[in-house]
Amino acid sequence: MPTHQSLFSVLESLLFISGESLSFVRLSKIIGHSEEEIELALNELSEKYLQDETSGLKIVLHNRQALLTTKAENMEKVEFLTKSSMQESLSKAGLEVLSIIAYRAPISKSAIEAIRGVNCNFTLRNLLLRDLIERQENPTDAREYVYSPTFRFLQSLGLENIQSLPDYAVLSVDERLKMFDESSKTVSENEERENKKEIKE
Amino acid sequence: MPTHQSLFSVLESLLFISGESLSFVRLSKIIGHSEEEIELALNELSEKYLQDETSGLKIVLHNRQALLTTKAENMEKVEFLTKSSMQESLSKAGLEVLSIIAYRAPISKSAIEAIRGVNCNFTLRNLLLRDLIERQENPTDAREYVYSPTFRFLQSLGLENIQSLPDYAVLSVDERLKMFDESSKTVSENEERENKKEIKE
Amino acid sequence: MAYQIHLEQFDGPLDLLLSLIEKEKMDITSISLAKVTDQYIGYLNSEEVVSLSHLSSFLSIASRLLLIKSRALLPVLEFSDEEEESMDDLEMRLKEYKKFREVAMKLNLLFGAKKMLYSRESFSGLQVVFYPPKDITAEDLHQHFSHILGEIPLLETLPEKELQTVITLEEKILELQRTLSDRVESSFSQMIREGADRTDIIVSFLAILEMVKQRFIFVKQEKFFSDIHINRLIS
Numbered sequence: 001m002p003t004h005q006s007l008f009s010v011l012e013s014l015l016f017i018s019g020e021s022l023s024f025v026r027l028s029k030i031i032g033h034s035e036e037e038i039e040l041a042l043n044e045l046s047e048k049y050l051q052d053e054t055s056g057l058k059i060v061l062h063n064r065q066a067l068l069t070t071k072a073e074n075m076e077k078v079e080f081l082t083k084s085s086m087q088e089s090l091s092k093a094g095l096e097v098l099s100i101i102a103y104r105a106p107i108s109k110s111a112i113e114a115i116r117g118v119n120c121n122f123t124l125r126n127l128l129l130r131d132l133i134e135r136q137e138n139p140t141d142a143r144e145y146v147y148s149p150t151f152r153f154l155q156s157l158g159l160e161n162i163q164s165l166p167d168y169a170v171l172s173v174d175e176r177l178k179m180f181d182e183s184s185k186t187v188s189e190n191e192e193r194e195n196k197k198e199i200k201e
Numbered sequence: 202m203p204t205h206q207s208l209f210s211v212l213e214s215l216l217f218i219s220g221e222s223l224s225f226v227r228l229s230k231i232i233g234h235s236e237e238e239i240e241l242a243l244n245e246l247s248e249k250y251l252q253d254e255t256s257g258l259k260i261v262l263h264n265r266q267a268l269l270t271t272k273a274e275n276m277e278k279v280e281f282l283t284k285s286s287m288q289e290s291l292s293k294a295g296l297e298v299l300s301i302i303a304y305r306a307p308i309s310k311s312a313i314e315a316i317r318g319v320n321c322n323f324t325l326r327n328l329l330l331r332d333l334i335e336r337q338e339n340p341t342d343a344r345e346y347v348y349s350p351t352f353r354f355l356q357s358l359g360l361e362n363i364q365s366l367p368d369y370a371v372l373s374v375d376e377r378l379k380m381f382d383e384s385s386k387t388v389s390e391n392e393e394r395e396n397k398k399e400i401k402e
Numbered sequence: 403m404a405y406q407i408h409l410e411q412f413d414g415p416l417d418l419l420l421s422l423i424e425k426e427k428m429d430i431t432s433i434s435l436a437k438v439t440d441q442y443i444g445y446l447n448s449e450e451v452v453s454l455s456h457l458s459s460f461l462s463i464a465s466r467l468l469l470i471k472s473r474a475l476l477p478v479l480e481f482s483d484e485e486e487e488s489m490d491d492l493e494m495r496l497k498e499y500k501k502f503r504e505v506a507m508k509l510n511l512l513f514g515a516k517k518m519l520y521s522r523e524s525f526s527g528l529q530v531v532f533y534p535p536k537d538i539t540a541e542d543l544h545q546h547f548s549h550i551l552g553e554i555p556l557l558e559t560l561p562e563k564e565l566q567t568v569i570t571l572e573e574k575i576l577e578l579q580r581t582l583s584d585r586v587e588s589s590f591s592q593m594i595r596e597g598a599d600r601t602d603i604i605v606s607f608l609a610i611l612e613m614v615k616q617r618f619i620f621v622k623q624e625k626f627f628s629d630i631h632i633n634r635l636i637s
Binding site for chain 3: 013016067069086089102126131153159166171177
Binding site for chain 2: 413414415416417459463495498499501502503505506507508509510512513515516517518519520521522523524525526528
C-alpha cells in the first residue's frame with residue numbers, strides 16, 4: 001500500500017494513463033486504499049491543481065468517478081494542437097497504413113506492422129480520430145482490435161465498397177503477403193531461422 | 202503570449218493531450234514563445250515533477266522533442282490498469298544492434314554491420330516493429346536509411362534522456378573518427394556559444 | 403579434432419573471435435589473434451551451426467586471421483600495405499565491437515529493471531470528427547499498397563555455388579600426410595585443389611609451415627613464385 005505522498009503520485013499516474021474516467025471503487029482496488037481515502041486524496045489533488053497556476057491539469061469528479069483533463073484556460077491552445085494535427089495532409093506513413101487497411105481489411109495492428117516493418121500506434125490513432133478507419137474487437141483474439149476503412153471514407157473516394165479499389169482482386173491476396181498471415185510472429189521466426197541455418201556442404 | 206506561470210500550464214496541457222512527443226519547434230509555434238524559452242521551461246517543468254514526490258508524471262526529452270509519461274515507480278499499478286505487461290526480452294543480436302544505434306545514432310545499416318561484422322536485416326526489422334528504433338532517410342545517401350533510438354526505447358529503460366545511458370559520453374564517440382572531430386570541434390563550439398548567448402537575451 | 407570448443411551460438415564472426423580470446427584470458431593483440439586462428443577456423447567446420455547468411459562474414463574474417471597467423475609464423479614474410487592495414491583493422495574493429503557487446507549486457511539489465519515510463523494514448527478522450535485528407539484518391543491507395551508489396555523483403559537465399567567448405571589446418575595436414583605416405587614427394591601446386599580459393603591456398607600454405615615446424619617435411623623452392631617441392635623427412 002502506497003504512503004500518503006506516493007498515493008497522490010499513483011493516482012496522478014493512473015488518471016493520466018487512463019484517458020477515461022475511473023471509478024473510486026476501481027482506483028481503490030488497484031491502489032489498495034479504501035474508497036474514502038481515495039476520495040479524500042482526489043479532492044486534495046484536485047485542490048492542488050487548482051491552486052497551482054503552473055499546472056495545466058484539472059480533475060473532474062462526477063458520480064464517484066474521476067477524470068483527468070486539461071484546464072479550461074488552455075482550451076484554445078489545445079484545440080489549435082488537435083486541429084493542426086488533423087489539417088496536415090496525410091503523411092506517407094498515414095497513406096501507407098490506410099492503404100494496407102483498405103486492401104487487407106479487417107486487419108490487426110500486429111499484421112499491419114508486420115507488413116510495413118515499423119510500429120504504427122500513432123498513425124492508427126490519427127486515422128481513427130479522423131474517422132477514416134474504425135476498429136472492432138478481433139473475433140479470433142480478444143486482446144486486439146481489427147481495423148477497416150470507414151464507409152464514409154470509401155464514399156469520399158467515390159467507392160461503393162473496398163472491392164472497387166483498383167486491382168483489389170489481385171493485390172488483396174498477393175503471394176508476398178502470405179508470410180504475414182499469421183501476424184508478426186513470422187518475423188522473429190525468420191530471425192531465428194536466419195541464425196540457425198546450418199552450413200550445407 | 203502566455204505569462205511565465207501560464208507557460209508551464211499550457212505546456213502541461215499540450216503534452217497531456219498529445220500523448221505522443223511534441224517537438225520544441227511545434228510547441229514554440231503553438232504557444233508563441235521562442236524555442237529556447239520552450240526548452241528552458243521544459244527543463245524546469247521536468248525538474249518540478251522530479252522534486253515533487255506527490256507528482257506521478259515525468260518528462261522525457263529526446264531529439265528536441267518532449268514526451269509526458271508516468272513515473273517509473275508507478276509502473277506496477279499502471280500495468281495493472283492497462284493490463285499491458287511490456288516484456289522486452291531481446292535476443293543477444295537485438296541487444297547489440299540496439300546498443301550500437303543508441304550510442305551512435307543516427308547510424309546506417311552498413312555502419313552497424315561494420316561494427317558487428319555480420320548482417321542484421323531481420324534484427325533491425327524486429328527492433329523497428331517493437332518501436333525501439335526508428336529510421337529516416339539518410340541525408341547524405343538516399344539509397345539507405347539511418348537508424349535512431351525512439352522515445353519508446355528511453356521509456357522502456359526508464360531514462361529521461363539519451364545522455365543517461367551508461368557510459369554515454371565515452372561510447373558515443375567513435376575513436377576512429379576522433380581525428381576528424383578535432384577539426385570540426387571549433388565550429389560546433391562556436392555554434393554552442395552562439396546558442397547560449399541567445400538564451401540569455 | 404585436437405581442441406574442443408563447445409560455446410553457445412555466435413552472433414557473427416567478431417562475437418566468436420572475441421569469445422575465443424576471452425576464453426584464453428588474453429587481450430586483443432595480433433599475438434592472441436594468431437593464437438586463436440585454428441580454433442576459429444575449426445569452429446566453422448565443426449558441428450556448431452553457422453547461419454548461411456552469416457557464412458561469408460565468417461569467411462572474410464577467417465582470411466584476415468590466416469594472414470595474421472602467417473605473419474606470426476613467418477616474421478620475414480613481407481605483406482602489402484593493404485594486407486597490413488586489414489590486419490590492424492581487425493584488431494581495432496574487435497576492440498570497438500567489444501565495447502558494444504559489453505554495454506549490450508548493461509542495457510539488458512536496465513530492460514529487466516522494470517522502470518517502464520508509460521505515455522498516454524494520443525488525443526485520448528477527444529471526439530472523433532470525419533476529416534478526410536484533401537486530394538486523396540483510390541489510385542493513391544493503390545500506388546502506396548503496390549509500393550509496400552514491392553518492399554517486402556524476401557528470405558535471402560544464397561545460390562549453391564557461394565557455399566564453401568572450409569578446410570581446417572588439421573585436415574590439410576592430414577591430407578598432406580596421406581599424400582606423402584604414398585609418395586615421398588609432393589608439391590604445393592598438387593596440394594591445392596583445382597579451383598581452390600584464397601582461403602584454401604592460405605590454409606594449405608599454413609599446413610606446410612606447420613609441418614616444417616613439426617619436422618615432418620622439408621621444402622624446396624627453386625626461385626621466387628616457382629612451385630614449392632615438399633619432401634617427407636624420413637626419421
